Amino acid sequence: MQSKPVITISELTKNYEGFHLHIDELNIDAGSFVGLIGENGAGKSTLLQLLLNQIRSDTGSIRILGSSYQKNEQQIKLKLGVVLEKNFFPLSFSASQIKKMMRDIYPSWDEALFLTLLQNFALPPTKKLKEFSRGMTVKLNFAVALAHHPQILFADEATSGLDPIVRREILALLESYVQKQKMTVVLSSHILSDLEQVASHFVFIHNGEILLQENRADLLKRFIVTTKKHKQCYQLKQAETTKYLVEVTGKKTTDTRYATLEEILLFLVKGVKIDEGTTI
Ligand SMILES: Nc1ncnc2c1ncn2[C@@H]1O[C@H](COP(=O)(O)OP(=O)(O)OP(=O)(O)O)[C@@H](O)[C@H]1O
Numbered sequence: 001m002q003s004k005p006v007i008t009i010s011e012l013t014k015n016y017e018g019f020h021l022h023i024d025e026l027n028i029d030a031g032s033f034v035g036l037i038g039e040n041g042a043g044k045s046t047l048l049q050l051l052l053n054q055i056r057s058d059t060g061s062i063r064i065l066g067s068s069y070q071k072n073e074q075q076i077k078l079k080l081g082v083v084l085e086k087n088f089f090p091l092s093f094s095a096s097q098i099k100k101m102m103r104d105i106y107p108s109w110d111e112a113l114f115l116t117l118l119q120n121f122a123l124p125p126t127k128k129l130k131e132f133s134r135g136m137t138v139k140l141n142f143a144v145a146l147a148h149h150p151q152i153l154f155a156d157e158a159t160s161g162l163d164p165i166v167r168r169e170i171l172a173l174l175e176s177y178v179q180k181q182k183m184t185v186v187l188s189s190h191i192l193s194d195l196e197q198v199a200s201h202f203v204f205i206h207n208g209e210i211l212l213q214e215n216r217a218d219l220l221k222r223f224i225v226t227t228k229k230h231k232q233c234y235q236l237k238q239a240e241t242t243k244y245l246v247e248v249t250g251k252k253t254t255d256t257r258y259a260t261l262e263e264i265l266l267f268l269v270k271g272v273k274i275d276e277g278t279t280i
Contacts, residue, residue: 012060035199081150114147234271
């Protein structure tokens with residue numbers, strides 16, 4: 001059965017000097033874990049800011065949970081969880097003080113869940129944020145974002161600068177919310193190996209446009225890496241060997257392997273597409 005989209009974008013544009021974001025169409029279904037990926041300056045944060053109504057688009061429309069910000073901003077925002085790269089809570093606050101603040105904002109605030117998350121993350125309730133490490137701060141921000149049962153969670157580069165163990169802990173938690181509660185996650189990250197493990201869909205932005213949107217299972221089975229040149233392939237010259245990315249047409253042979261997400265993106269952006277008849 002097809003899920004209903006919880007995010008619908010059509011003909012969205014946003015212009016800055018020297019940068020143009022243009023998204024024809026993007027639909028994100030409930031219960032998806034979307035990895036938003038792209039090079040520095042590709043437009044990931046701009047798209048997330050538009051999705052959160054932090055900036056206005058020049059043209060086009062965004063519908064979140066079947067409604068628009070023009071009509072229902074407050075109701076929509078109460079159903080969203082947000083974790084950004086920078087912490088936005090006062091550093092003089094403790095987790096307990098943040099808890100008091102959040103329960104006045106969110107009618108769906110779940111105090112028991114928040115305390116459980118603090119405990120699971122081993123976060124002290126009374127220590128001030130200014131005494132937290134980066135990892136502790138990020139965990140707290142996720143605990144706050146999850147404790148009001150958001151239907152969609154947006155995270156922009158939130159796990160950058162964290163060690164792999166903390167990142168895995170956070171991603172596994174998000175994965176469990178997606179699977180058990182059909183929460184939708186849209187998470188931007190440059191750590192492609194993380195996303196390769198947890199994301200169910202990838203949206204790849206390049207120069208302000210969506211170059212690729214595909215589900216994980218299809219994308220990671222679509223390309224193989226080989227050292228043999230094929231008639232139609234992407235070539236990436238590296239220091240020692242030249243590797244080719246080939247779209248899978250038949251069976252994968254034993255001398256090839258599936259491309260990683262990082263290789264696919266690197267080949268698509270930096271690789272040279274070799275068409276039939278081209279000599280290299
Ligand atoms: N407020 C702004 N005013 C002018 N230009 C902006 C503004 N915000 C973003 N831009 C420009 O929009 C482009 C996309 O930036 P954005 O932050 O969306 O990229 P990103 O994909 O999130 O990059 P990164 O991975 O480096 O965080 C950049 O060229 C940036 O300079």
